[in-house]
Amino acid sequence: MVMTRILYNLYKAVMKPVSRLMPISTPQVISAPNSSRQIISLLQEKKLSRPALITDSFVATTPAFQQLHAELIAAGFNTIIFDQIEPDPNIERIKKGIAITKAHGFDVVIAVGGGSSIDGAKIINACATLHKRPEAIAGTLKLRRRGNFFIAIPTTAGTGSETTLVAVMTNPAKKAKLPVVDPSLVPNVAVLDEAYMMDLPPQITATTGMDALTHAVESYLSEYSTAKTDSMNLESIRRIFTYLPRAFEDGTHDVEARQQMSRASFDAGWTFTRTSVGWVHAIAHKIGGLYGVPHGLANAIILPYVLEFYLETSAPRLAKMAAAVGLDAASETKAAQAFIHAVKDLARQLEIPSHFDCIKTEDLAAIAKAATREVNLTPHPVPRYFATERELVSFINTLQENTA
Ligand SMILES: [Fe+2]
Incomplete structure:
Protein backbone atom coordinates (compact mmCIF):
# COMPACT_ATOMS: atom_id res chain seq x y z
CA MET A 1 0.00 0.00 0.00
CA VAL A 2 2.80 2.44 0.99
CA MET A 3 4.77 1.57 -2.15
CA THR A 4 1.69 2.04 -4.33
CA ARG A 5 1.05 5.46 -2.73
CA ILE A 6 4.64 6.51 -3.42
CA LEU A 7 4.27 5.51 -7.09
CA TYR A 8 0.97 7.38 -7.49
CA ASN A 9 2.44 10.44 -5.76
CA LEU A 10 5.30 10.33 -8.24
CA TYR A 11 2.83 10.12 -11.11
CA LYS A 12 0.88 13.06 -9.64
CA ALA A 13 4.09 15.11 -9.39
CA VAL A 14 5.01 14.32 -13.00
CA MET A 15 1.54 15.25 -14.22
CA LYS A 16 1.60 18.65 -12.46
CA PRO A 17 3.85 20.41 -15.02
CA VAL A 18 2.11 18.48 -17.82
CA SER A 19 -1.25 19.86 -16.67
CA ARG A 20 0.18 23.40 -16.63
CA LEU A 21 1.85 23.11 -20.04
CA MET A 22 -0.96 21.35 -21.89
CA PRO A 23 -2.44 23.85 -24.35
CA ILE A 24 -6.10 24.23 -23.36
CA SER A 25 -8.05 26.93 -25.13
CA THR A 26 -10.63 29.21 -23.53
CA PRO A 27 -13.90 29.63 -25.42
CA GLN A 28 -14.86 33.03 -26.77
CA VAL A 29 -17.71 34.25 -24.54
CA ILE A 30 -20.87 35.75 -26.00
CA SER A 31 -23.10 37.36 -23.37
CA ALA A 32 -26.66 38.66 -23.27
CA PRO A 33 -28.37 40.73 -24.56
CA ASN A 34 -28.91 39.85 -28.24
CA SER A 35 -26.86 36.66 -28.08
CA SER A 36 -28.76 35.19 -31.08
CA ARG A 37 -27.79 38.20 -33.21
CA GLN A 38 -24.15 37.83 -32.15
CA ILE A 39 -24.20 34.08 -32.98
CA ILE A 40 -25.61 34.80 -36.43
CA SER A 41 -22.98 37.47 -37.13
CA LEU A 42 -20.23 35.10 -36.04
CA LEU A 43 -21.50 32.27 -38.27
CA GLN A 44 -21.75 34.65 -41.23
CA GLU A 45 -18.25 35.94 -40.58
CA LYS A 46 -16.93 32.35 -40.54
CA LYS A 47 -18.98 31.45 -43.63
CA LEU A 48 -20.79 28.63 -41.81
CA SER A 49 -24.25 27.86 -43.16
CA ARG A 50 -25.51 24.43 -42.00
CA PRO A 51 -25.90 24.43 -38.19
CA ALA A 52 -26.93 21.29 -36.31
CA LEU A 53 -28.82 22.33 -33.18
CA ILE A 54 -28.42 19.62 -30.56
CA THR A 55 -30.63 19.68 -27.47
CA ASP A 56 -33.21 17.73 -25.46
CA SER A 57 -36.95 17.50 -26.02
CA PHE A 58 -37.79 19.94 -23.19
CA VAL A 59 -35.31 22.69 -24.12
CA ALA A 60 -36.46 22.42 -27.76
CA THR A 61 -39.88 23.76 -26.63
CA THR A 62 -38.57 26.74 -24.64
CA PRO A 63 -39.02 30.29 -25.95
CA ALA A 64 -35.27 31.05 -25.97
CA PHE A 65 -34.46 27.99 -28.10
CA GLN A 66 -37.36 28.58 -30.48
CA GLN A 67 -36.38 32.21 -30.92
CA LEU A 68 -32.80 31.26 -31.75
CA HIS A 69 -34.03 28.69 -34.28
CA ALA A 70 -36.46 31.16 -35.86
CA GLU A 71 -33.75 33.82 -36.15
CA LEU A 72 -31.36 31.33 -37.79
CA ILE A 73 -34.01 30.34 -40.34
CA ALA A 74 -34.88 34.00 -41.00
CA ALA A 75 -31.20 34.74 -41.61
CA GLY A 76 -31.09 32.01 -44.28
CA PHE A 77 -29.29 29.19 -42.43
CA ASN A 78 -30.05 25.59 -43.36
CA THR A 79 -30.60 24.10 -39.90
CA ILE A 80 -31.35 20.70 -38.47
CA ILE A 81 -32.52 19.97 -34.93
CA PHE A 82 -31.57 16.83 -33.05
CA ASP A 83 -33.58 17.07 -29.81
CA GLN A 84 -33.24 13.55 -28.48
CA ILE A 85 -30.43 13.94 -25.96
CA GLU A 86 -31.39 12.46 -22.57
CA PRO A 87 -29.86 12.92 -19.12
CA ASP A 88 -26.55 11.03 -18.99
CA PRO A 89 -26.55 10.68 -22.80
CA ASN A 90 -26.39 7.06 -23.78
CA ILE A 91 -24.16 5.82 -26.51
CA GLU A 92 -26.96 4.53 -28.78
CA ARG A 93 -28.71 7.92 -28.79
CA ILE A 94 -25.38 9.58 -29.54
CA LYS A 95 -24.92 7.29 -32.54
CA LYS A 96 -28.33 8.40 -33.83
CA GLY A 97 -27.24 12.03 -33.47
CA ILE A 98 -24.03 11.31 -35.38
CA ALA A 99 -25.98 9.77 -38.27
CA ILE A 100 -28.46 12.67 -38.45
CA THR A 101 -25.88 15.48 -38.28
CA LYS A 102 -23.67 13.74 -40.86
CA ALA A 103 -26.60 13.27 -43.23
CA HIS A 104 -27.34 16.99 -42.92
CA GLY A 105 -23.80 17.89 -43.99
CA PHE A 106 -23.48 20.12 -40.91
CA ASP A 107 -20.61 22.59 -40.66
CA VAL A 108 -21.26 23.88 -37.11
CA VAL A 109 -22.86 22.50 -33.95
CA ILE A 110 -24.93 24.66 -31.63
CA ALA A 111 -25.46 22.72 -28.40
CA VAL A 112 -28.26 24.07 -26.22
CA GLY A 113 -28.95 22.51 -22.84
CA GLY A 114 -27.52 21.23 -19.62
CA GLY A 115 -24.33 19.25 -19.25
CA SER A 116 -25.86 16.17 -20.86
CA SER A 117 -26.81 17.98 -24.08
CA ILE A 118 -23.49 19.80 -24.35
CA ASP A 119 -21.54 16.62 -23.57
CA GLY A 120 -23.59 14.59 -26.05
CA ALA A 121 -23.14 17.29 -28.70
CA LYS A 122 -19.37 17.38 -28.14
CA ILE A 123 -19.16 13.63 -28.80
CA ILE A 124 -21.53 13.82 -31.79
CA ASN A 125 -19.48 16.67 -33.28
CA ALA A 126 -16.14 14.92 -32.79
CA CYS A 127 -17.35 11.57 -34.16
CA ALA A 128 -19.35 13.02 -37.08
CA THR A 129 -16.51 15.30 -38.17
CA LEU A 130 -13.64 12.87 -37.68
CA HIS A 131 -15.57 9.73 -38.74
CA LYS A 132 -15.05 7.88 -35.48
CA ARG A 133 -17.25 5.64 -33.33
CA PRO A 134 -18.01 6.94 -29.82
CA GLU A 135 -16.55 3.79 -28.23
CA ALA A 136 -13.26 4.52 -29.98
CA ILE A 137 -12.85 7.97 -28.46
CA ALA A 138 -13.70 7.05 -24.83
CA GLY A 139 -10.68 7.75 -22.66
CA THR A 140 -8.00 10.42 -22.59
CA LEU A 141 -6.40 12.14 -25.58
CA LYS A 142 -7.91 9.86 -28.25
CA LEU A 143 -8.93 12.70 -30.59
CA ARG A 144 -6.05 15.13 -31.16
CA ARG A 145 -8.03 17.02 -33.86
CA ARG A 146 -10.94 19.39 -33.42
CA GLY A 147 -14.38 18.67 -34.82
CA ASN A 148 -16.46 21.31 -36.58
CA PHE A 149 -16.96 24.77 -35.04
CA PHE A 150 -18.81 24.31 -31.75
CA ILE A 151 -21.04 26.76 -29.90
CA ALA A 152 -22.28 25.81 -26.42
CA ILE A 153 -25.32 27.51 -24.90
CA PRO A 154 -25.78 26.24 -21.33
CA THR A 155 -29.31 26.23 -19.92
CA THR A 156 -28.07 25.21 -16.47
CA ALA A 157 -25.43 26.85 -14.31
CA GLY A 158 -23.51 23.84 -13.14
CA THR A 159 -21.47 21.44 -15.18
CA GLY A 160 -19.28 24.05 -16.85
CA SER A 161 -19.31 21.85 -19.96
CA GLU A 162 -19.35 25.05 -22.03
CA THR A 163 -15.66 25.52 -21.16
CA THR A 164 -14.33 22.07 -20.26
CA LEU A 165 -12.40 19.46 -22.24
CA VAL A 166 -14.60 16.64 -20.93
CA ALA A 167 -17.72 14.92 -22.23
CA VAL A 168 -19.35 11.98 -20.51
CA MET A 169 -21.60 9.39 -22.15
CA THR A 170 -23.10 6.29 -20.60
CA ASN A 171 -23.30 2.69 -21.62
CA PRO A 172 -26.48 1.53 -19.83
CA ALA A 173 -25.86 -2.12 -20.70
CA LYS A 174 -22.65 -2.01 -18.66
CA LYS A 175 -23.95 0.55 -16.09
CA ALA A 176 -20.83 2.53 -16.91
CA LYS A 177 -19.98 6.15 -17.55
CA LEU A 178 -17.53 6.69 -20.37
CA PRO A 179 -15.65 9.98 -20.13
CA VAL A 180 -13.96 11.46 -23.18
CA VAL A 181 -11.15 13.85 -22.22
CA ASP A 182 -9.38 15.87 -24.88
CA PRO A 183 -8.44 19.57 -25.26
CA SER A 184 -10.06 19.49 -28.71
CA LEU A 185 -13.45 19.18 -26.98
CA VAL A 186 -13.29 22.69 -25.50
CA PRO A 187 -16.07 24.64 -27.26
CA ASN A 188 -15.07 27.48 -29.60
CA VAL A 189 -17.78 29.70 -28.15
CA ALA A 190 -19.74 29.74 -24.88
CA VAL A 191 -22.95 31.75 -24.81
CA LEU A 192 -23.72 33.00 -21.30
CA ASP A 193 -27.25 34.28 -21.71
CA GLU A 194 -29.57 34.03 -18.72
CA ALA A 195 -32.59 33.97 -21.07
CA TYR A 196 -31.85 30.26 -21.59
CA MET A 197 -31.83 29.62 -17.83
CA MET A 198 -34.94 31.41 -16.60
CA ASP A 199 -37.21 28.36 -17.12
CA LEU A 200 -34.96 25.95 -15.25
FE1 LIG B 1 -19.18 18.01 -11.91
Whole structure:
Protein backbone atom coordinates (compact mmCIF):
# COMPACT_ATOMS: atom_id res chain seq x y z
CA MET A 1 0.00 0.00 0.00
CA VAL A 2 2.80 2.44 0.99
CA MET A 3 4.77 1.57 -2.15
CA THR A 4 1.69 2.04 -4.33
CA ARG A 5 1.05 5.46 -2.73
CA ILE A 6 4.64 6.51 -3.42
CA LEU A 7 4.27 5.51 -7.09
CA TYR A 8 0.97 7.38 -7.49
CA ASN A 9 2.44 10.44 -5.76
CA LEU A 10 5.30 10.33 -8.24
CA TYR A 11 2.83 10.12 -11.11
CA LYS A 12 0.88 13.06 -9.64
CA ALA A 13 4.09 15.11 -9.39
CA VAL A 14 5.01 14.32 -13.00
CA MET A 15 1.54 15.25 -14.22
CA LYS A 16 1.60 18.65 -12.46
CA PRO A 17 3.85 20.41 -15.02
CA VAL A 18 2.11 18.48 -17.82
CA SER A 19 -1.25 19.86 -16.67
CA ARG A 20 0.18 23.40 -16.63
CA LEU A 21 1.85 23.11 -20.04
CA MET A 22 -0.96 21.35 -21.89
CA PRO A 23 -2.44 23.85 -24.35
CA ILE A 24 -6.10 24.23 -23.36
CA SER A 25 -8.05 26.93 -25.13
CA THR A 26 -10.63 29.21 -23.53
CA PRO A 27 -13.90 29.63 -25.42
CA GLN A 28 -14.86 33.03 -26.77
CA VAL A 29 -17.71 34.25 -24.54
CA ILE A 30 -20.87 35.75 -26.00
CA SER A 31 -23.10 37.36 -23.37
CA ALA A 32 -26.66 38.66 -23.27
CA PRO A 33 -28.37 40.73 -24.56
CA ASN A 34 -28.91 39.85 -28.24
CA SER A 35 -26.86 36.66 -28.08
CA SER A 36 -28.76 35.19 -31.08
CA ARG A 37 -27.79 38.20 -33.21
CA GLN A 38 -24.15 37.83 -32.15
CA ILE A 39 -24.20 34.08 -32.98
CA ILE A 40 -25.61 34.80 -36.43
CA SER A 41 -22.98 37.47 -37.13
CA LEU A 42 -20.23 35.10 -36.04
CA LEU A 43 -21.50 32.27 -38.27
CA GLN A 44 -21.75 34.65 -41.23
CA GLU A 45 -18.25 35.94 -40.58
CA LYS A 46 -16.93 32.35 -40.54
CA LYS A 47 -18.98 31.45 -43.63
CA LEU A 48 -20.79 28.63 -41.81
CA SER A 49 -24.25 27.86 -43.16
CA ARG A 50 -25.51 24.43 -42.00
CA PRO A 51 -25.90 24.43 -38.19
CA ALA A 52 -26.93 21.29 -36.31
CA LEU A 53 -28.82 22.33 -33.18
CA ILE A 54 -28.42 19.62 -30.56
CA THR A 55 -30.63 19.68 -27.47
CA ASP A 56 -33.21 17.73 -25.46
CA SER A 57 -36.95 17.50 -26.02
CA PHE A 58 -37.79 19.94 -23.19
CA VAL A 59 -35.31 22.69 -24.12
CA ALA A 60 -36.46 22.42 -27.76
CA THR A 61 -39.88 23.76 -26.63
CA THR A 62 -38.57 26.74 -24.64
CA PRO A 63 -39.02 30.29 -25.95
CA ALA A 64 -35.27 31.05 -25.97
CA PHE A 65 -34.46 27.99 -28.10
CA GLN A 66 -37.36 28.58 -30.48
CA GLN A 67 -36.38 32.21 -30.92
CA LEU A 68 -32.80 31.26 -31.75
CA HIS A 69 -34.03 28.69 -34.28
CA ALA A 70 -36.46 31.16 -35.86
CA GLU A 71 -33.75 33.82 -36.15
CA LEU A 72 -31.36 31.33 -37.79
CA ILE A 73 -34.01 30.34 -40.34
CA ALA A 74 -34.88 34.00 -41.00
CA ALA A 75 -31.20 34.74 -41.61
CA GLY A 76 -31.09 32.01 -44.28
CA PHE A 77 -29.29 29.19 -42.43
CA ASN A 78 -30.05 25.59 -43.36
CA THR A 79 -30.60 24.10 -39.90
CA ILE A 80 -31.35 20.70 -38.47
CA ILE A 81 -32.52 19.97 -34.93
CA PHE A 82 -31.57 16.83 -33.05
CA ASP A 83 -33.58 17.07 -29.81
CA GLN A 84 -33.24 13.55 -28.48
CA ILE A 85 -30.43 13.94 -25.96
CA GLU A 86 -31.39 12.46 -22.57
CA PRO A 87 -29.86 12.92 -19.12
CA ASP A 88 -26.55 11.03 -18.99
CA PRO A 89 -26.55 10.68 -22.80
CA ASN A 90 -26.39 7.06 -23.78
CA ILE A 91 -24.16 5.82 -26.51
CA GLU A 92 -26.96 4.53 -28.78
CA ARG A 93 -28.71 7.92 -28.79
CA ILE A 94 -25.38 9.58 -29.54
CA LYS A 95 -24.92 7.29 -32.54
CA LYS A 96 -28.33 8.40 -33.83
CA GLY A 97 -27.24 12.03 -33.47
CA ILE A 98 -24.03 11.31 -35.38
CA ALA A 99 -25.98 9.77 -38.27
CA ILE A 100 -28.46 12.67 -38.45
CA THR A 101 -25.88 15.48 -38.28
CA LYS A 102 -23.67 13.74 -40.86
CA ALA A 103 -26.60 13.27 -43.23
CA HIS A 104 -27.34 16.99 -42.92
CA GLY A 105 -23.80 17.89 -43.99
CA PHE A 106 -23.48 20.12 -40.91
CA ASP A 107 -20.61 22.59 -40.66
CA VAL A 108 -21.26 23.88 -37.11
CA VAL A 109 -22.86 22.50 -33.95
CA ILE A 110 -24.93 24.66 -31.63
CA ALA A 111 -25.46 22.72 -28.40
CA VAL A 112 -28.26 24.07 -26.22
CA GLY A 113 -28.95 22.51 -22.84
CA GLY A 114 -27.52 21.23 -19.62
CA GLY A 115 -24.33 19.25 -19.25
CA SER A 116 -25.86 16.17 -20.86
CA SER A 117 -26.81 17.98 -24.08
CA ILE A 118 -23.49 19.80 -24.35
CA ASP A 119 -21.54 16.62 -23.57
CA GLY A 120 -23.59 14.59 -26.05
CA ALA A 121 -23.14 17.29 -28.70
CA LYS A 122 -19.37 17.38 -28.14
CA ILE A 123 -19.16 13.63 -28.80
CA ILE A 124 -21.53 13.82 -31.79
CA ASN A 125 -19.48 16.67 -33.28
CA ALA A 126 -16.14 14.92 -32.79
CA CYS A 127 -17.35 11.57 -34.16
CA ALA A 128 -19.35 13.02 -37.08
CA THR A 129 -16.51 15.30 -38.17
CA LEU A 130 -13.64 12.87 -37.68
CA HIS A 131 -15.57 9.73 -38.74
CA LYS A 132 -15.05 7.88 -35.48
CA ARG A 133 -17.25 5.64 -33.33
CA PRO A 134 -18.01 6.94 -29.82
CA GLU A 135 -16.55 3.79 -28.23
CA ALA A 136 -13.26 4.52 -29.98
CA ILE A 137 -12.85 7.97 -28.46
CA ALA A 138 -13.70 7.05 -24.83
CA GLY A 139 -10.68 7.75 -22.66
CA THR A 140 -8.00 10.42 -22.59
CA LEU A 141 -6.40 12.14 -25.58
CA LYS A 142 -7.91 9.86 -28.25
CA LEU A 143 -8.93 12.70 -30.59
CA ARG A 144 -6.05 15.13 -31.16
CA ARG A 145 -8.03 17.02 -33.86
CA ARG A 146 -10.94 19.39 -33.42
CA GLY A 147 -14.38 18.67 -34.82
CA ASN A 148 -16.46 21.31 -36.58
CA PHE A 149 -16.96 24.77 -35.04
CA PHE A 150 -18.81 24.31 -31.75
CA ILE A 151 -21.04 26.76 -29.90
CA ALA A 152 -22.28 25.81 -26.42
CA ILE A 153 -25.32 27.51 -24.90
CA PRO A 154 -25.78 26.24 -21.33
CA THR A 155 -29.31 26.23 -19.92
CA THR A 156 -28.07 25.21 -16.47
CA ALA A 157 -25.43 26.85 -14.31
CA GLY A 158 -23.51 23.84 -13.14
CA THR A 159 -21.47 21.44 -15.18
CA GLY A 160 -19.28 24.05 -16.85
CA SER A 161 -19.31 21.85 -19.96
CA GLU A 162 -19.35 25.05 -22.03
CA THR A 163 -15.66 25.52 -21.16
CA THR A 164 -14.33 22.07 -20.26
CA LEU A 165 -12.40 19.46 -22.24
CA VAL A 166 -14.60 16.64 -20.93
CA ALA A 167 -17.72 14.92 -22.23
CA VAL A 168 -19.35 11.98 -20.51
CA MET A 169 -21.60 9.39 -22.15
CA THR A 170 -23.10 6.29 -20.60
CA ASN A 171 -23.30 2.69 -21.62
CA PRO A 172 -26.48 1.53 -19.83
CA ALA A 173 -25.86 -2.12 -20.70
CA LYS A 174 -22.65 -2.01 -18.66
CA LYS A 175 -23.95 0.55 -16.09
CA ALA A 176 -20.83 2.53 -16.91
CA LYS A 177 -19.98 6.15 -17.55
CA LEU A 178 -17.53 6.69 -20.37
CA PRO A 179 -15.65 9.98 -20.13
CA VAL A 180 -13.96 11.46 -23.18
CA VAL A 181 -11.15 13.85 -22.22
CA ASP A 182 -9.38 15.87 -24.88
CA PRO A 183 -8.44 19.57 -25.26
CA SER A 184 -10.06 19.49 -28.71
CA LEU A 185 -13.45 19.18 -26.98
CA VAL A 186 -13.29 22.69 -25.50
CA PRO A 187 -16.07 24.64 -27.26
CA ASN A 188 -15.07 27.48 -29.60
CA VAL A 189 -17.78 29.70 -28.15
CA ALA A 190 -19.74 29.74 -24.88
CA VAL A 191 -22.95 31.75 -24.81
CA LEU A 192 -23.72 33.00 -21.30
CA ASP A 193 -27.25 34.28 -21.71
CA GLU A 194 -29.57 34.03 -18.72
CA ALA A 195 -32.59 33.97 -21.07
CA TYR A 196 -31.85 30.26 -21.59
CA MET A 197 -31.83 29.62 -17.83
CA MET A 198 -34.94 31.41 -16.60
CA ASP A 199 -37.21 28.36 -17.12
CA LEU A 200 -34.96 25.95 -15.25
CA PRO A 201 -36.96 24.23 -12.44
CA PRO A 202 -35.80 24.93 -8.84
CA GLN A 203 -34.66 21.37 -8.14
CA ILE A 204 -32.36 21.28 -11.19
CA THR A 205 -31.19 24.82 -10.42
CA ALA A 206 -30.19 23.53 -6.96
CA THR A 207 -28.38 20.36 -7.96
CA THR A 208 -26.55 21.85 -10.95
CA GLY A 209 -25.57 24.87 -8.83
CA MET A 210 -24.12 22.51 -6.22
CA ASP A 211 -22.15 20.81 -9.00
CA ALA A 212 -20.61 24.21 -9.80
CA LEU A 213 -19.85 24.73 -6.10
CA THR A 214 -18.19 21.30 -5.96
CA HIS A 215 -16.03 22.20 -8.98
CA ALA A 216 -14.87 25.43 -7.34
CA VAL A 217 -14.23 23.81 -3.94
CA GLU A 218 -12.44 20.72 -5.27
CA SER A 219 -10.39 22.90 -7.63
CA TYR A 220 -9.46 25.21 -4.74
CA LEU A 221 -8.33 22.22 -2.64
CA SER A 222 -6.42 20.62 -5.54
CA GLU A 223 -2.64 20.42 -5.27
CA TYR A 224 -2.50 21.73 -8.87
CA SER A 225 -4.20 25.01 -7.94
CA THR A 226 -2.53 28.28 -8.93
CA ALA A 227 -2.88 31.90 -7.80
CA LYS A 228 -5.22 32.49 -10.75
CA THR A 229 -7.45 29.47 -10.11
CA ASP A 230 -7.49 30.34 -6.38
CA SER A 231 -8.85 33.82 -6.89
CA MET A 232 -11.38 32.63 -9.50
CA ASN A 233 -12.54 29.79 -7.25
CA LEU A 234 -12.98 31.98 -4.17
CA GLU A 235 -15.01 34.41 -6.26
CA SER A 236 -17.15 31.57 -7.68
CA ILE A 237 -17.75 30.18 -4.18
CA ARG A 238 -18.81 33.63 -2.98
CA ARG A 239 -21.13 34.07 -5.97
CA ILE A 240 -22.72 30.64 -5.53
CA PHE A 241 -23.40 31.15 -1.80
CA THR A 242 -24.96 34.54 -2.58
CA TYR A 243 -26.93 33.80 -5.72
CA LEU A 244 -27.80 30.08 -5.77
CA PRO A 245 -30.45 30.42 -3.02
CA ARG A 246 -31.94 33.35 -4.99
CA ALA A 247 -31.93 31.40 -8.28
CA PHE A 248 -33.58 28.50 -6.43
CA GLU A 249 -36.26 30.66 -4.76
CA ASP A 250 -37.16 32.93 -7.67
CA GLY A 251 -35.25 31.76 -10.73
CA THR A 252 -37.98 32.67 -13.20
CA HIS A 253 -37.67 36.37 -12.27
CA ASP A 254 -34.26 36.95 -10.68
CA VAL A 255 -32.16 37.84 -13.73
CA GLU A 256 -29.15 38.91 -11.65
CA ALA A 257 -29.05 35.57 -9.81
CA ARG A 258 -29.13 33.66 -13.10
CA GLN A 259 -26.38 35.88 -14.60
CA GLN A 260 -24.12 35.48 -11.59
CA MET A 261 -24.63 31.70 -11.44
CA SER A 262 -23.91 31.45 -15.13
CA ARG A 263 -20.56 33.21 -14.65
CA ALA A 264 -19.70 31.14 -11.56
CA SER A 265 -20.40 27.93 -13.45
CA PHE A 266 -18.25 28.98 -16.40
CA ASP A 267 -15.36 30.07 -14.17
CA ALA A 268 -15.49 26.91 -12.03
CA GLY A 269 -15.52 24.83 -15.22
CA TRP A 270 -12.47 26.76 -16.42
CA THR A 271 -10.56 26.23 -13.18
CA PHE A 272 -11.24 22.54 -12.66
CA THR A 273 -10.19 21.91 -16.27
CA ARG A 274 -6.74 23.08 -15.14
CA THR A 275 -6.60 21.64 -11.60
CA SER A 276 -8.88 18.57 -11.81
CA VAL A 277 -11.44 17.71 -9.12
CA GLY A 278 -11.28 15.25 -6.21
CA TRP A 279 -12.91 12.54 -4.10
CA VAL A 280 -16.40 14.03 -4.37
CA HIS A 281 -16.47 13.61 -8.14
CA ALA A 282 -14.69 10.27 -8.07
CA ILE A 283 -17.29 8.76 -5.71
CA ALA A 284 -20.21 10.55 -7.41
CA HIS A 285 -19.25 9.19 -10.85
CA LYS A 286 -19.52 5.58 -9.70
CA ILE A 287 -22.73 6.16 -7.70
CA GLY A 288 -24.22 7.97 -10.71
CA GLY A 289 -23.25 5.13 -13.05
CA LEU A 290 -24.62 2.40 -10.75
CA TYR A 291 -27.90 3.96 -9.62
CA GLY A 292 -28.63 6.81 -12.05
CA VAL A 293 -28.32 9.53 -9.37
CA PRO A 294 -28.00 12.90 -11.19
CA HIS A 295 -24.41 14.15 -11.10
CA GLY A 296 -25.09 17.41 -9.24
CA LEU A 297 -27.25 15.70 -6.62
CA ALA A 298 -24.61 13.04 -5.95
CA ASN A 299 -21.94 15.73 -5.56
CA ALA A 300 -24.15 17.83 -3.30
CA ILE A 301 -24.71 14.91 -0.92
CA ILE A 302 -21.06 13.82 -0.83
CA LEU A 303 -19.37 17.25 -0.63
CA PRO A 304 -19.70 18.01 3.13
CA TYR A 305 -18.53 14.52 4.11
CA VAL A 306 -15.40 14.81 1.99
CA LEU A 307 -14.72 18.28 3.44
CA GLU A 308 -14.93 16.78 6.95
CA PHE A 309 -12.39 14.16 5.85
CA TYR A 310 -10.12 17.00 4.62
CA LEU A 311 -10.33 18.96 7.90
CA GLU A 312 -7.19 17.28 9.19
CA THR A 313 -5.03 18.38 6.24
CA SER A 314 -6.76 21.41 4.78
CA ALA A 315 -8.08 23.63 7.59
CA PRO A 316 -6.20 26.74 6.32
CA ARG A 317 -7.74 26.46 2.84
CA LEU A 318 -11.18 25.63 4.21
CA ALA A 319 -10.83 28.74 6.42
CA LYS A 320 -10.07 30.87 3.35
CA MET A 321 -13.28 29.61 1.73
CA ALA A 322 -15.11 30.49 4.95
CA ALA A 323 -13.75 34.04 4.73
CA ALA A 324 -14.83 34.24 1.07
CA VAL A 325 -18.44 33.62 2.09
CA GLY A 326 -18.24 36.10 4.97
CA LEU A 327 -17.74 33.71 7.88
CA ASP A 328 -15.53 34.74 10.75
CA ALA A 329 -14.17 32.50 13.50
CA ALA A 330 -11.69 32.52 16.38
CA SER A 331 -9.32 30.00 14.78
CA GLU A 332 -8.56 28.42 11.43
CA THR A 333 -10.05 25.12 12.54
CA LYS A 334 -13.23 26.80 13.72
CA ALA A 335 -13.48 28.76 10.45
CA ALA A 336 -12.95 25.53 8.48
CA GLN A 337 -15.72 23.85 10.47
CA ALA A 338 -17.95 26.89 9.91
CA PHE A 339 -17.46 26.55 6.15
CA ILE A 340 -18.47 22.88 6.23
CA HIS A 341 -21.57 23.81 8.26
CA ALA A 342 -22.36 26.51 5.73
CA VAL A 343 -22.16 23.97 2.87
CA LYS A 344 -24.57 21.71 4.78
CA ASP A 345 -26.91 24.64 5.48
CA LEU A 346 -26.87 25.64 1.82
CA ALA A 347 -27.76 22.08 0.76
CA ARG A 348 -30.58 21.99 3.33
CA GLN A 349 -31.90 25.33 2.10
CA LEU A 350 -31.92 23.88 -1.43
CA GLU A 351 -33.90 20.86 -0.18
CA ILE A 352 -31.09 18.44 -0.98
CA PRO A 353 -31.11 15.25 1.13
CA SER A 354 -28.25 14.65 3.52
CA HIS A 355 -27.80 10.97 2.52
CA PHE A 356 -28.31 8.57 -0.36
CA ASP A 357 -31.08 5.99 -0.17
CA CYS A 358 -29.81 3.75 -2.96
CA ILE A 359 -26.32 2.51 -2.06
CA LYS A 360 -26.29 -1.27 -1.68
CA THR A 361 -23.87 -2.81 0.81
CA GLU A 362 -22.71 -5.33 -1.80
CA ASP A 363 -21.64 -2.44 -4.08
CA LEU A 364 -19.49 -0.60 -1.51
CA ALA A 365 -16.23 -2.30 -2.46
CA ALA A 366 -16.81 -1.65 -6.20
CA ILE A 367 -17.56 2.04 -5.55
CA ALA A 368 -14.41 2.38 -3.42
CA LYS A 369 -12.29 0.63 -6.03
CA ALA A 370 -13.57 2.77 -8.89
CA ALA A 371 -13.19 6.01 -6.91
CA THR A 372 -9.63 5.12 -5.88
CA ARG A 373 -8.74 4.28 -9.45
CA GLU A 374 -10.16 7.58 -10.72
CA VAL A 375 -8.34 9.63 -8.07
CA ASN A 376 -5.03 7.89 -8.70
CA LEU A 377 -5.06 7.62 -12.47
CA THR A 378 -6.73 10.83 -13.68
CA PRO A 379 -5.07 12.00 -11.40
CA HIS A 380 -7.16 14.06 -9.00
CA PRO A 381 -4.49 15.77 -6.87
CA VAL A 382 -6.45 15.59 -3.62
CA PRO A 383 -5.10 16.91 -0.31
CA ARG A 384 -5.75 13.69 1.63
CA TYR A 385 -5.97 9.97 0.83
CA PHE A 386 -7.73 7.13 2.61
CA ALA A 387 -5.20 4.94 4.41
CA THR A 388 -6.80 1.74 3.10
CA GLU A 389 -9.60 0.79 0.72
CA ARG A 390 -11.43 -0.54 3.79
CA GLU A 391 -11.40 2.96 5.29
CA LEU A 392 -12.90 4.30 2.07
CA VAL A 393 -15.57 1.56 2.08
CA SER A 394 -16.65 2.58 5.56
CA PHE A 395 -16.60 6.27 4.54
CA ILE A 396 -18.93 5.52 1.58
CA ASN A 397 -21.14 3.48 3.91
CA THR A 398 -21.75 6.61 6.02
CA LEU A 399 -23.22 8.34 2.94
CA GLN A 400 -26.13 5.89 2.93
CA GLU A 401 -29.25 6.82 4.87
CA ASN A 402 -29.70 3.79 7.10
CA THR A 403 -26.18 4.01 8.46
CA ALA A 404 -26.55 7.61 9.65
FE1 LIG B 1 -19.18 18.01 -11.91
